[in-house]
């Protein structure tokens with residue numbers, strides 16, 4: 001599987017993401033600096049990692065969404081390339097309008113950093129095919145702007161189209177309907193606040209995130 005990890009000034013989970021991809025796919029991803037306007041040819045997956053791009057100034061992800069590389073990411077997504085945005089990556093994808101809604105300040109104002117239980121709401125996507133629908137998994141979160149909000153029509157549409165991929169088992173940050181991760185209409189773009197790349201080996205305490213990368217690898221090698 002050919003993958004790339006986009007790096008912004010302030011990204012701090014880019015290495016974790018690269019390591020998870022290398023571990024699961026056996027191939028190291030290409031690290032792509034955000035000022036590039038082109039991505040490597042033939043990519044299967046683009047990962048937008050967590051962190052504090054541009055120091056979270058203005059709004060989390062708002063400045064990164066304007067980086068030259070994001071135009072290439074959008075073009076690739078339109079062609080069906082898989083795009084995974086985790087935490088700050090999810091914030092960047094909403095700011096770039098590849099995903100609907102917005103990630104607001106956590107309802108409790110404080111930064112939340114701990115393992116949380118999330119349920120897999122849709123196991124039909126390539127990202128979630130290795131999970132059972134309704135399964136609860138443990139994955140860490142680390143954010144202050146994880147409070148997913150959208151208007152009622154958008155939330156209803158996300159639910160109705162099976163685009164809520166993950167939901168918090170108990171409230172973590174005030175997110176509307178407990179939404180922890182969503183898919184785009186075509187199902188090839190996933191944004192999620194919990195960090196699957198931090199749950200891929202025994203030392204992490206949970207290996208639940210590993211199956212997300214395994215599902216992608218399988219989906220790419222054996223497309224449905």
Ligand SMILES: NC(=O)CC[C@H](N)C(=O)O
Nearest residue numbers: 050051087088143144145
């Ligand atoms: N770990 C992260 O990606 C942090 C995301 C974001 N900057 C926040 O704190 O909300």
